[in-house]
Amino acid sequence: MNSLSNPSSASEPLFYRKVKRILISEIASGVLTPGVKFPNEKALALRFGVSIGTLRRAVEELVAENILVRYQGRGTFVRNLDQERFLFQFFKLADRSGKFEYPSVTLVSFECAAATNEEAKALGLSGDAKVFRIENVLSLNGQATVHDRITIDAQLFDGLTREQLEMRSGTIYELYQRDFGITVAGANERLRAENADSRSADLLGLEAGTSVMRIERVAYTVENLPCEWRISMVDTRQVEYVSRSSRE
Amino acid sequence: MNSLSNPSSASEPLFYRKVKRILISEIASGVLTPGVKFPNEKALALRFGVSIGTLRRAVEELVAENILVRYQGRGTFVRNLDQERFLFQFFKLADRSGKFEYPSVTLVSFECAAATNEEAKALGLSGDAKVFRIENVLSLNGQATVHDRITIDAQLFDGLTREQLEMRSGTIYELYQRDFGITVAGANERLRAENADSRSADLLGLEAGTSVMRIERVAYTVENLPCEWRISMVDTRQVEYVSRSSRE
DNA sequence: AAGTGGTCTAGACCACTTG
DNA sequence: AAGTGGTCTAGACCACTTT
Numbered sequence: 067m068n069s070l071s072n073p074s075s076a077s078e079p080l081f082y083r084k085v086k087r088i089l090i091s092e093i094a095s096g097v098l099t100p101g102v103k104f105p106n107e108k109a110l111a112l113r114f115g116v117s118i119g120t121l122r123r124a125v126e127e128l129v130a131e132n133i134l135v136r137y138q139g140r141g142t143f144v145r146n147l148d149q150e151r152f153l154f155q156f157f158k159l160a161d162r163s164g165k166f167e168y169p170s171v172t173l174v175s176f177e178c179a180a181a182t183n184e185e186a187k188a189l190g191l192s193g194d195a196k197v198f199r200i201e202n203v204l205s206l207n208g209q210a211t212v213h214d215r216i217t218i219d220a221q222l223f224d225g226l227t228r229e230q231l232e233m234r235s236g237t238i239y240e241l242y243q244r245d246f247g248i249t250v251a252g253a254n255e256r257l258r259a260e261n262a263d264s265r266s267a268d269l270l271g272l273e274a275g276t277s278v279m280r281i282e283r284v285a286y287t288v289e290n291l292p293c294e295w296r297i298s299m300v301d302t303r304q305v306e307y308v309s310r311s312s313r314e
Numbered sequence: 315m316n317s318l319s320n321p322s323s324a325s326e327p328l329f330y331r332k333v334k335r336i337l338i339s340e341i342a343s344g345v346l347t348p349g350v351k352f353p354n355e356k357a358l359a360l361r362f363g364v365s366i367g368t369l370r371r372a373v374e375e376l377v378a379e380n381i382l383v384r385y386q387g388r389g390t391f392v393r394n395l396d397q398e399r400f401l402f403q404f405f406k407l408a409d410r411s412g413k414f415e416y417p418s419v420t421l422v423s424f425e426c427a428a429a430t431n432e433e434a435k436a437l438g439l440s441g442d443a444k445v446f447r448i449e450n451v452l453s454l455n456g457q458a459t460v461h462d463r464i465t466i467d468a469q470l471f472d473g474l475t476r477e478q479l480e481m482r483s484g485t486i487y488e489l490y491q492r493d494f495g496i497t498v499a500g501a502n503e504r505l506r507a508e509n510a511d512s513r514s515a516d517l518l519g520l521e522a523g524t525s526v527m528r529i530e531r532v533a534y535t536v537e538n539l540p541c542e543w544r545i546s547m548v549d550t551r552q553v554e555y556v557s558r559s560s561r562e
Numbered sequence: 563a564a565g566t567g568g569t570c571t572a573g574a575c576c577a578c579t580t581g
Numbered sequence: 582a583a584g585t586g587g588t589c590t591a592g593a594c595c596a597c598t599t600t
Contacts (some may be wrong), residue, residue: 082589121585138596139566141565259526275525277507279506302506308504370587388580
């Protein structure tokens with residue numbers, strides 16, 4: 067009766083894990099996107115040959131991971147990586163009053179080059195891969211506050227142009243999703259305090275050697291593959307990095 | 315048939331929310347502790363007059379919040395705030411190789427005094443409350459790395475002594491739980507880069523003005539009440555603050 | 563009115579741990 | 582063997598949104 071094979075046998079994955087994995091691969095491949103009508107629970111359960119309860123469990127985990135959203139009475143949707151979600155999930159800088167606001171972004175430089183060892187390692191690329199390097203300055207309340215150095219796989223983002231970056235509406239993660247079908251679903255970050263290098267100091271209007279926060283981030287797709295490496299230098303006189311731990 | 319009133323009426327909370335709240339209050343009040351046998355699911359469901367599925371939902375949320383742990387075949391337990399959990403949930407500093415290790419702690423100062431406005435505000439205390447102030451230095455691999463200034467409500471931790479702090483085994487959060495019945499369940503942190511003040515520089519063996527990371531943390535109990543305010547100054551030449559975002 | 567997700571039930575059967 | 586949690590089923594009924 068089930069279209070999935072029996073999970074009780076030793077190494078078989080569980081039903082809800084299987085369902086989840088299939089949903090993830092369909093999101094990654096673009097079969098399911100924010101623009102496409104998502105099947106309702108009964109239809110999905112029928113399709114996978116599982117009960118609604120089991121289907122719900124898979125969906126619930128994807129909701130918890132911010133990949134899907136459900137609205138009672140309306141339906142289930144692939145979550146759009148819009149500005150609101152970006153601020154909520156990936157932008158951890160708040161001003162001293164605790165308010166998160168989307169910064170204005172200025173592209174400083176854009177190039178395509180061979181990956182350094184460090185870049186190749188962070189992104190899981192082979193040694194001779196090509197990468198795009200994007201350098202941005204983010205301003206909050208008119209004050210240059212963050213200096214971003216972004217590295218992405220040139221093959222994954224094939225055809226990306228400077229104009230695309232400059233002319234985009236919304237965040238760079240929306241651009242990844244809309245123009246390249248790559249949905250950023252998570253990120254790991256490592257932070258330390260440093261003295262500003264001359265480049266960052268220059269772009270942020272600081273004296274060289276001023277204390278700044280360095281954030282190194284690797285972003286991951288829904289399939290948990292690294293897709294972006296980023297180093298941010300932050301002038302924390304106006305903003306703070308906010309981290310919330312495990313309570314809703 | 316149910317011992318909980320019907321949740322379908324307008325303002326009534328849901329069954330599983332009710333069950334969860336009752337479990338939280340029993341953990342906070344010490345009826346359920348790491349040392350007490352936790353009733354099995356069937357018994358709990360019967361006691362609350364709900365089905366096992368509903369009981370499980372409440373327990374699952376508490377497991378997700380790291381307050382309970384379940385082991386198949388063994389049972390459900392109030393999670394012990396031991397060193398392992400502390401490292402996993404609250405200690406975000408890893409060395410450059412990404413390894414988390416518990417530091418050695420040295421008590422530098424201990425006092426009881428009237429709360430400053432800042433302290434009273436952070437802990438939700440009245441203006442004339444008394445607080446304990448604890449100052450620690452944390453060393454990793456023999457290197458003084460973190461300077462902690464901790465403030466806690468003197469009434470909540472009534473009777474705390476310097477000897478208790480110096481003689482404790484395990485983390486200070488274990489002491490809160492074991493000796494005062496206060497289980498830390500979550501924390502919010504705000505980070506910025508600063509120049510070391512003379513006190514921190516002195517304790518960490520740095521030149522005054524060296525770039526350090528300042529972490530301001532408010533810790534919360536299982537009932538979501540603030541119970542500790544802490545400012546940490548971190549020498550990030552050896553360690554980094556690690557933040558993981560929303561993937562299992 | 564019809565369709566969606568949200569909550570809840572009352573089981574069955576399995577996997578794991580303990581005595 | 583007995584007891585525990587883990588997965589899964591096949592519904593019922595409710596709340597909300599859309600048509």
